[in-house]
Amino acid sequence: MLAEHDRAERLMEIAKAEGLYEEIHLLREDGTLAGPVDDIPPEIMVAMYRHMVFARAFDRKAIALQRQGRIGTYAPFEGQEAAQVASAMALAPEDFVFPSYRDHAATMVLGQSPANVLLYWSGRVEGIKSPAGRHILPPSVPIATHVLHAVGAAWASRHRKEQAVSIAYFGDGATSEGDFHEALNFAGVFHLPVIFFCQNNGYAISVPFSRQSASRTIAQRAIAYDILGVRVDGNDAFAVYRAVKEARSRALHGLGPTLIEAVTFRMGAHTTADDPTRYRDQKAVVEAWQKRDPIVRLRLYLEAQRLWSESDEAKLQDEVKARVEAAVEEALSISPPDMEMMFDHVYAQEPWHLAAQREEYRRTREGVSI
Amino acid sequence: MSRMLNLVQAINEALDLKLADDPRVVLLGEDIGKNGGVFRATDGLLEKYGEERVIDTPLAESAILGTSVGMAVNGLIPVPEIQFLAFIFPALDQLLSHVARMRYRSQGQFPVPMTIRTPYGAGIHGPELHAESVETFFAHTPGLKVVVPSGPYDAKGLLISAIEDPDPVVFLEPTKLYRAFREEVPEGLYRVPIGKAKRVREGEDVSIFAWGSMLRTALKVAEAIERERGWTCDVIDLRTLYPLDRDAIVESVQKTGRAVVVHEAHKTAGLGAEIVSLINEEALLYLRAPVKRVAGFDVPVPFFALEDEYMPTEARIRAGIEETITF
Numbered sequence: 001m002l003a004e005h006d007r008a009e010r011l012m013e014i015a016k017a018e019g020l021y022e023e024i025h026l027l028r029e030d031g032t033l034a035g036p037v038d039d040i041p042p043e044i045m046v047a048m049y050r051h052m053v054f055a056r057a058f059d060r061k062a063i064a065l066q067r068q069g070r071i072g073t074y075a076p077f078e079g080q081e082a083a084q085v086a087s088a089m090a091l092a093p094e095d096f097v098f099p100s101y102r103d104h105a106a107t108m109v110l111g112q113s114p115a116n117v118l119l120y121w122s123g124r125v126e127g128i129k130s131p132a133g134r135h136i137l138p139p140s141v142p143i144a145t146h147v148l149h150a151v152g153a154a155w156a157s158r159h160r161k162e163q164a165v166s167i168a169y170f171g172d173g174a175t176s177e178g179d180f181h182e183a184l185n186f187a188g189v190f191h192l193p194v195i196f197f198c199q200n201n202g203y204a205i206s207v208p209f210s211r212q213s214a215s216r217t218i219a220q221r222a223i224a225y226d227i228l229g230v231r232v233d234g235n236d237a238f239a240v241y242r243a244v245k246e247a248r249s250r251a252l253h254g255l256g257p258t259l260i261e262a263v264t265f266r267m268g269a270h271t272t273a274d275d276p277t278r279y280r281d282q283k284a285v286v287e288a289w290q291k292r293d294p295i296v297r298l299r300l301y302l303e304a305q306r307l308w309s310e311s312d313e314a315k316l317q318d319e320v321k322a323r324v325e326a327a328v329e330e331a332l333s334i335s336p337p338d339m340e341m342m343f344d345h346v347y348a349q350e351p352w353h354l355a356a357q358r359e360e361y362r363r364t365r366e367g368v369s370i
Numbered sequence: 371m372s373r374m375l376n377l378v379q380a381i382n383e384a385l386d387l388k389l390a391d392d393p394r395v396v397l398l399g400e401d402i403g404k405n406g407g408v409f410r411a412t413d414g415l416l417e418k419y420g421e422e423r424v425i426d427t428p429l430a431e432s433a434i435l436g437t438s439v440g441m442a443v444n445g446l447i448p449v450p451e452i453q454f455l456a457f458i459f460p461a462l463d464q465l466l467s468h469v470a471r472m473r474y475r476s477q478g479q480f481p482v483p484m485t486i487r488t489p490y491g492a493g494i495h496g497p498e499l500h501a502e503s504v505e506t507f508f509a510h511t512p513g514l515k516v517v518v519p520s521g522p523y524d525a526k527g528l529l530i531s532a533i534e535d536p537d538p539v540v541f542l543e544p545t546k547l548y549r550a551f552r553e554e555v556p557e558g559l560y561r562v563p564i565g566k567a568k569r570v571r572e573g574e575d576v577s578i579f580a581w582g583s584m585l586r587t588a589l590k591v592a593e594a595i596e597r598e599r600g601w602t603c604d605v606i607d608l609r610t611l612y613p614l615d616r617d618a619i620v621e622s623v624q625k626t627g628r629a630v631v632v633h634e635a636h637k638t639a640g641l642g643a644e645i646v647s648l649i650n651e652e653a654l655l656y657l658r659a660p661v662k663r664v665a666g667f668d669v670p671v672p673f674f675a676l677e678d679e680y681m682p683t684e685a686r687i688r689a690g691i692e693e694t695i696t697f
Binding site for chain 2: 096098125126128129130135137138140141142145146147148149150151152153154155156157159160166178179182183185186189344345346347348349351352353354
């Protein structure tokens with residue numbers, strides 16, 4: 001019997017020898033390039049940076065609001081900004097987007113209002129609406145179930161011969177669910193224009209990826225379904241952007257689905273109700289991953305290219321602060337809900353029993369005296 | 371023009387007509403294409419409409435319903451088939467967490483019109499888990515509608531209504547009746563409304579509520595009992611189980627003052643309990659006897675050597691009616 005460590009090493013050697021799923025890097029941690037990025041326009045790079053800085057400020061503010069009791073439980077995404085922002089920027093308005101509950105950096109790039117995100121985490125269904133002109137589905141709570149929805153939506157797009165793709169956002173934990181495998185299988189069999197975008201952030205709540213799966217990578221799962229698998233540095237905005245752009249283009253050219261594994265890290269807790277110190281050396285992992293911070297390296301690159309300056313940064317910080325404050329103001333000043341809206345939208349037309357229950361609620365909500 | 375069709379032919383014709391009528395309609399499921407479905411409900415449709423619209427899928431029920439959700443939010447009207455009702459269990463997450471809730475949680479932005487067709491019920495001596503009758507699961511799920519035809523005419527008209535309905539419909543097809551008898555079925559599109567029960571026999575002494583294959587059994591007993599005892603039964607085919615047709619149930623009980631509910635589903639927490647409650651809420655003072663439930667026993671649906679006695683038999687239904695009338 002090989003020791004666990006030896007076996008892992010040996011398997012990685014085999015994977016490397018066969019060129020299987022080495023992580024693709026374009027932007028190194030020190031802000032230098034590992035390869036040409038001529039296909040990414042400078043204005044896109046700057047826009048990515050601006051979105052990422054905003055997303056981080058928003059995320060931290062949301063945690064603070066939860067701590068103050070002003071919103072409910074919140075699922076932070078700090079550390080995953082490059083994966084979410086760059087992938088979203090590679091999409092087109094006609095695409096269908098199926099996020100999970102930790103993908104607000106992506107949905108905000110696509111036009112979801114930050115105030116709506118705060119409303120969602122305040123228990124308000126109003127926060128779930130897709131912005132006009134986009135197809136962003138409500139975040140899926142049951143894990144991996146929405147990966148199948150992306151396959152179905154892609155099917156419908158192809159059915160009408162539209163130039164649109166679907167993308168599902170999910171985490172490493174989702175890859176243990178049956179629905180993930182069924183989705184890859186269906187998409188593979190029917191060559192559907194869908195992108196499976198997995199943010200492998202290391203942990204599914206407390207369970208590390210090493211316990212989630214014996215697969216060395218998530219990308220290698222693609223082999224079994226005979227679809228394309230790509231493994232990228234998820235903290236490298238350029239690598240993510242290119243991977244999604246290419247996947248989208250292949251999908252539209254009839255080459256079928258791509259499974260993208262963006263290797264990243266959830267710097268914080270699973271949600272504000274979670275305590276990561278119970279299952280990992282939080283200080284050590286955060287320190288290790290801070291060196292790979294997606295925002296720092298992008299700024300270093302932009303500055304070296306003279307695409308960004310100190311004064312740009314100062315302006316951006318002010319702007320971000322104001323936007324976050326405005327979102328908080330908007331979300332927290334919303335009037336309390338009309339409780340009767342719980343009866344709305346169960347069906348296209350209200351059936352008799354719901355009408356009766358609505359009426360009974362009206363009649364008895366304050367109590368009745370006989 | 372109408373012809374004599376059996377129930378499975380009527381289903382086939384409804385699907386054929388809707389595929390021809392609406393380019394958004396697609397069928398998907400296991401063995402529904404080349405094979406025409408294990409009961410031949412989709413026979414000939416692949417040849418006629420092609421594999422983009424009549425899709426033989428891999429064997430994965432969660433994916434059949436999950437991809438249907440994605441199709442529906444992106445403008446198609448899927449009609450997924452689950453090969454046998456019990457095979458829907460791996461897809462319950464999709465059904466309960468998404469199909470039923472998508473309109474609600476998106477506040478009307480992403481409705482998911484679809485008709486989930488599935489054969490259900492005992493009586494054809496199938497293997498284990500080919501005979502379930504768990505309609506109560508779906509009737510306990512806000513956002514779904516549940517429809518059960520008991521004959522060819524209704525099957526066609528109800529299925530067309532279901533496919534045209536803006537909300538998801540679970541369409542349960544009684545396997546025992548697929549080829550049990552023929553009925554006049556008009557050609558062309560026609561609709562039988564969802565949410566409306568049908569009185570299939572007029573009577574004064576007791577109301578009998580049933581659906582699916584039990585309707586046929588109950589009807590036989592009603593005919594015999596009138597002949598032999600002179601008691602007349604008001605036999606109501608509920609046709610839609612969720613939402614129930616309150617008016618039909620209440621009016622009938624107000625007239626007869628007695629009621630028997632017959633269903634092959636397990637008795638405890640079966641739909642009969644809901645019907646008894648409704649009668650209790652709306653017509654208690656009209657009752658001259660307790661409402662009787664004649665139902666499948668609270669045992670797993672047994673292997674088929676025992677299934678005929680698991681289902682309410684003519685003898686048990688007759689006993690229930692006699693007990694109620696002579697109370």
